[in-house]
Amino acid sequence: MFELKTLERSASLDEVFAHMDNDGGVIVKNLIPEEARQQIMEDLAAGFSGTKPGTKSELELWEVFHGANTVRFCGLSARSRAFVEHALLNPVLNAVADHYLLENGADYWLNTGQVMAVGPGEKAQYLHRDEANWPEAVQQGKEITVSCMFALSDFTKENGATVVVPGTQGLPPEVIRGWEATEEEVAYAAMPAGSGMLYSGRVIHGAGANETEGWRYGMHVSFVVGWLRPEEASPLVVTQERAATLPPRARQLLGWGSYHSKEGGRTWLVDFEDADRLFT
Numbered sequence: 001m002f003e004l005k006t007l008e009r010s011a012s013l014d015e016v017f018a019h020m021d022n023d024g025g026v027i028v029k030n031l032i033p034e035e036a037r038q039q040i041m042e043d044l045a046a047g048f049s050g051t052k053p054g055t056k057s058e059l060e061l062w063e064v065f066h067g068a069n070t071v072r073f074c075g076l077s078a079r080s081r082a083f084v085e086h087a088l089l090n091p092v093l094n095a096v097a098d099h100y101l102l103e104n105g106a107d108y109w110l111n112t113g114q115v116m117a118v119g120p121g122e123k124a125q126y127l128h129r130d131e132a133n134w135p136e137a138v139q140q141g142k143e144i145t146v147s148c149m150f151a152l153s154d155f156t157k158e159n160g161a162t163v164v165v166p167g168t169q170g171l172p173p174e175v176i177r178g179w180e181a182t183e184e185e186v187a188y189a190a191m192p193a194g195s196g197m198l199y200s201g202r203v204i205h206g207a208g209a210n211e212t213e214g215w216r217y218g219m220h221v222s223f224v225v226g227w228l229r230p231e232e233a234s235p236l237v238v239t240q241e242r243a244a245t246l247p248p249r250a251r252q253l254l255g256w257g258s259y260h261s262k263e264g265g266r267t268w269l270v271d272f273e274d275a276d277r278l279f280t
């Protein structure tokens, strides 16, 4: 079994990047302050109690992927200001996205902010790569998406800590679903509540099995390059009224701003102008 490096919050960004380059993922402790973690749990309480476990999709692929006793819901920026301030705008996660995604586009936006709460008895999810969402866009050596799994409760090997196969971020780009890995090849992202596991869109990973009686509360936040379509349609959920109350960078990350390519192309405009004009 491998171990992912666990860094203190005071570690330098260069250390974060070095471990991500080497292993495809790294854990940073205290990525969300304790008060903010509690606030997010409180803001999301209605989502936890009001969302049935399992998939909403009737497609077999998603039934297997989403699990039978895992609660998932999105729209977190509409539900929690603390989510916006401490997860969407998390400085370490934003720095990781700047570092890996800005070499492949002029900007990036939220792919999804998603609760992934793994319940008792849940089986391990099949191993996969997040970049497989965009099979037409994957390229050797270039990131299109990066993620952070925030631990809203303690993550342990027994309760479903994310399983990562370190080093697989360097394998050739191709769709990988259901990758087989031996116990010796994998690492478990065991981490205390408030930590986050930052990881490459190319590293093979999946939710672990939960063999305990309790729930593992995870919150996945990922960004995708601005020229690709995200998994979650954020501006259809975060209303313009709500967006107007958020910091300008949060608005852009949520799709209430436009994309300007380095070559001058502009997309996601409103009447030929940057969508941010809606807020002036």
Ligand SMILES: O=C(O)CCC(=O)C(=O)O
Residues within 6 Å of the ligand: 116, 125, 149, 160, 161, 162, 163, 205, 206, 207, 208, 218
């Ligand atoms: O819940 C986890 O630990 C990881 C889940 C995951 O990778 C996914 O659903 O894409």
